[in-house]
Amino acid sequence: MLLTQSPPTEEKRSQRPERSALIEFGGVTKVYGRGQAAMQALDHIDLRIGQGEFVAMMGPSGSGKSTCLNLLGCLDTPTRGTYRFDGVAVERLSRNQRAMLRRHYLGFVFQGFNLLSRTSALENVELPLIYRKIHAKVRRHRAMEALVAVGLEKWAHHTPAELSGGQQQRVAIARAIAGHPKILLADEPTGNLDSVRSKEIMEMLLSFNRQEGITIVMVTHEAEMAAYADRRILFQDGNITQDDPNGAAQ
Amino acid sequence: MMLWEAFLLAQRAIRRNALRSFLTILGIVIGVAAVIAMVTLGSGATAKVTSDISQLGSNLLHVRPGQGMRGPGGARTSAKAFEVADAKAIENNIAGLTAVAPTASAAQQAIHGGANWSTSITGTTNAFLTVQGWQLAEGRTFSDGDLKAGRAVCLLGRTVQTELFGSVSPVGQALRLGKISFKVIGTLEEKGQSSFGQDQDDIVIVPLRTLQRRMAGNADVAAIIVAVRDGISTEEVKTGIEHLMRERRGIGADQNDDFHVRDMKELIDTLTGTTTVLTALLSAVAGVSLLVGGIGIMNIMMVSVTERTREIGTRLAIGALEREVLTQFLVESVVLAAFGGVIGIALGLIASGIGSQLIGVPFIFKPGIVAGAFLFSGMVGVGFGYFPARKAARLDPIEALRYE
Numbered sequence: 001m002l003l004t005q006s007p008p009t010e011e012k013r014s015q016r017p018e019r020s021a022l023i024e025f026g027g028v029t030k031v032y033g034r035g036q037a038a039m040q041a042l043d044h045i046d047l048r049i050g051q052g053e054f055v056a057m058m059g060p061s062g063s064g065k066s067t068c069l070n071l072l073g074c075l076d077t078p079t080r081g082t083y084r085f086d087g088v089a090v091e092r093l094s095r096n097q098r099a100m101l102r103r104h105y106l107g108f109v110f111q112g113f114n115l116l117s118r119t120s121a122l123e124n125v126e127l128p129l130i131y132r133k134i135h136a137k138v139r140r141h142r143a144m145e146a147l148v149a150v151g152l153e154k155w156a157h158h159t160p161a162e163l164s165g166g167q168q169q170r171v172a173i174a175r176a177i178a179g180h181p182k183i184l185l186a187d188e189p190t191g192n193l194d195s196v197r198s199k200e201i202m203e204m205l206l207s208f209n210r211q212e213g214i215t216i217v218m219v220t221h222e223a224e225m226a227a228y229a230d231r232r233i234l235f236q237d238g239n240i241t242q243d244d245p246n247g248a249a250q
Numbered sequence: 251m252m253l254w255e256a257f258l259l260a261q262r263a264i265r266r267n268a269l270r271s272f273l274t275i276l277g278i279v280i281g282v283a284a285v286i287a288m289v290t291l292g293s294g295a296t297a298k299v300t301s302d303i304s305q306l307g308s309n310l311l312h313v314r315p316g317q318g319m320r321g322p323g324g325a326r327t328s329a330k331a332f333e334v335a336d337a338k339a340i341e342n343n344i345a346g347l348t349a350v351a352p353t354a355s356a357a358q359q360a361i362h363g364g365a366n367w368s369t370s371i372t373g374t375t376n377a378f379l380t381v382q383g384w385q386l387a388e389g390r391t392f393s394d395g396d397l398k399a400g401r402a403v404c405l406l407g408r409t410v411q412t413e414l415f416g417s418v419s420p421v422g423q424a425l426r427l428g429k430i431s432f433k434v435i436g437t438l439e440e441k442g443q444s445s446f447g448q449d450q451d452d453i454v455i456v457p458l459r460t461l462q463r464r465m466a467g468n469a470d471v472a473a474i475i476v477a478v479r480d481g482i483s484t485e486e487v488k489t490g491i492e493h494l495m496r497e498r499r500g501i502g503a504d505q506n507d508d509f510h511v512r513d514m515k516e517l518i519d520t521l522t523g524t525t526t527v528l529t530a531l532l533s534a535v536a537g538v539s540l541l542v543g544g545i546g547i548m549n550i551m552m553v554s555v556t557e558r559t560r561e562i563g564t565r566l567a568i569g570a571l572e573r574e575v576l577t578q579f580l581v582e583s584v585v586l587a588a589f590g591g592v593i594g595i596a597l598g599l600i601a602s603g604i605g606s607q608l609i610g611v612p613f614i615f616k617p618g619i620v621a622g623a624f625l626f627s628g629m630v631g632v633g634f635g636y637f638p639a640r641k642a643a644r645l646d647p648i649e650a651l652r653y654e
Contacts, residue, residue: 070648073567075567075647075648076648095572096571096572096573099566099569099570099571099572100569100571101569102567102568102569103568103569103570104569106569108567108568110564110651112560114560114561114563114564114651116561116564117266118266119262127564127565127568128568128569130255131565131568131569131570131574132569175568
């Protein structure tokens with residue numbers, strides 16, 4: 001059932017209930033540019049990620065891991081191939097339909113945090129809920145819950161400039177999980193943080209994965225961070241060259 | 251709900267950049283203020299002209315020989331002058347009049363002691379004071395004897411009085427008009443400038459007969475001023491006078507009038523028409539500055555979109571629709587522009603309040619223009635905000651997130 005995975009995955013996985021596939025890539029190819037300048041970022045990728053998995057995508061820059069994350073996040077569409085998100089054929093959706101998909105089922109964490117400046121942590125966390133048209137009171141309550149979950153309730157009314165990098169990333173995580181997404185996509189979430197903060201962030205992501213069952217796909221180039229994931233996928237030149245559960249990595 | 255959120259968002263974004271927002275709307279502020287000031291002062295000037303002429307008497311008809319204001323004065327010189335009998339005929343045959351004043355005039359040096367002053371002499375009857383609504387300040391008006399005998403007596407306007415006599419009362423004193431010595435029997439209340447800029451007080455009034463016989467050397471009446479009673483149509487009176495005069499001057503049915511009856515109402519229409527056109531023209535010029543203000547908004551919104559590329563990317567990634575981003579930026583520019591409009595309206599009203607004091611016209615508040623200016627500034631916001639907003643909405647989220 002798991003297409004591209006090596007057999008050892010099965011026993012590791014069986015410790016938890018069988019997961020249904022949340023993400024299915026079928027021969028996904030992504031080409032940027034045209035003619036001579038064409039650059040193939042992804043070359044016939046087959047990938048399946050189940051509900052509740054914690055996946056780390058690794059590889060040198062230009063290997064296609066970021067392109068893959070953008071496609072997973074419905075920010076872009078494959079040039080060829082199919083992408084089923086929870087059974088929905090994403091490659092056939094319009095720009096607005098993909099936006100709706102992101103709005104309701106996806107959460108994003110970026111390397112640069114991307115919080116709105118001069119806007120309080122609470123209001124930042126509320127942002128996705130605003131687009132979901134959730135009533136102000138409920139919204140505030142849920143944003144506060146998310147801030148409690150990342151341990152920043154005391155900082156709710158501070159602006160990003162008044163927070164440390166680690167705190168800012170925690171606000172960003174709160175923003176991503178406030179809408180209870182099916183999947184959380186993280187692009188180098190610890191890229192701008194020192195090792196202590198990085199560890200904090202990773203512990204936090206891990207706990208959300210374990211306790212809330214949120215599927216996490218994270219791009220990183222640090223093996224230390226990737227070690228938190230259950231499964232590591234290695235990209236090279238637009239191809240997946242390794243797809244190991246954590247234990248099986250060298 | 252959606253719009254309200256967008257509004258809250260917009261005012262937060264505006265406040266985040268208070269100084270820049272202020273500079274952005276400066277163009278709109280100035281444009282709106284200029285339009286408001288122009289229109290308000292313009293309608294004030296119109297009202298002033300109207301009331302000035304009404305004070306001159308909107309119920310007055312001026313009957314003069316010649317074709318009036320049409321064309322050069324060729325016809326006027328050839329046209330026969332009126333006589334005192336014409337004025338009498340009007341008085342006797344036309345109903346609904348309060349007074350009829352035959353007038354003739356001459357320009358003369360007025361001399362008293364060492365002082366001399368070039369002024370205009372009007373020969374008329376006491377009816378002139380009635381039709382002009384002029385009060386005596388001192389002394390008496392002409393007696394029947396003065397008028398019939400053509401005695402050398404005169405009434406002085408305030409300007410002539412101060413020029414020749416200073417602060418001394420001239421009543422009972424003598425002055426010379428040309429070669430003839432006149433006795434001053436009274437002085438007139440000050441009237442000030444007319445709306446045409448003439449000094450109405452620069453006048454000496456003498457009996458009509460005195461002027462005709464002793465100064466002009468003829469029996470001509472240059473103009474007959476007719477005051478129509480309130481509630482009587484000046485149109486009807488005018489037609490009546492025209493019939494009467496055609497008859498008296500022997501003008502056949504196929505001939506043109508060699509005189510004209512000027513209704514002061516027509517004058518009001520002409521003058522207010524002029525000020526209205528002028529106001530419209532000035533407002534149009536002011537409107538151009540509004541346009542320039544709009545371009546200023548577009549400029550800054552473009553910068554703002556570029557500057558906030560990452561924010562837009564984040565919003566798009568989180569699931570904002572193109573339409574929602576568009577609305578957000580559009581609302582922002584509309585709020586900016588409308589805010590500029592409000593400040594501009596306030597400023598424009600203050601400026602026209604001060605301006606109307608300075609140039610001496612009434613301050614007339616026009617709610618229609620205020621509402622119009624507000625709406626228009628909102629529309630400027632939509633018009634010039636649309637392009638930057640669309641640019642924001644069409645950003646590629648991946649590119650936008652990567653933007654440094």
